[in-house]
Amino acid sequence: MKHVELHSERLRLEPYTIADFYFVKSLLQDPRVMRFISPDGKPFTDEQTIEWFERQLSRYKTGRQTGLLKLMTFESDExxxxxxxxxxxxxxxxxxxxxxxxxxxxxxxxxxxEAAARLMQYAFEEGEKDIISLIHPDNVPSQRVAKANGLHWDRDTEYEGMLVSVYAGDLERLCRHIQRQEMSR
Structure with a gap:
């Protein structure tokens, strides 16, 4: 199993453990969070949450993806x-x-x-060539994040019964874009 821990200027990214279940549950059962994530826009049930969490932990076993990593600031362990x-x-x-x-x-x-930019840099360092983001067509703030990191709208398609906008980019170009942004700050 490949254990991935990353950090950026303000964030630490590390794998979830069983102890993080109730935090994950708070995300998956929050209607504001799930509005653009679940196919019906509704929070997950307890059963769906358990299935999601178990599937997530199993993602850590494959080397090509990081799986979803817990985000924490350097200021807090929350x-x-x-x-x-x-x-x-x-x-x-x-x-x-x-x-x-x-x-x-x-x-x-x-x-x-910031988290997406760091993950794109990591994917490039690991030899990946391309990256996408799947974003609900009505989730304008996430579309802005994708564009700020240099991704461009590629197409709309269906994924797991939900219409999504696919934002895509070449990682080498995206990493140069992100580096230029960081140098200009």
């Missing part, structure tokens, strides 16, 4: 959300997605952009 790279079959092709979910009290602080 989780603020999760982010990671996930393999998905989309339109008949296996693609690597970068994604994130944040607890609502941590929205609009730049954490999603």
């Amino acid at each position: 989780p603020i959300g999760h982010a990671g790279t996930l393999l998905h079959e989309l339109d008949g092709k296996i693609e690597l997605e970068v994604g994130y979910w944040l607890a609502p009290k941590h929205w609009h602080m730049g954490y999603g952009r």
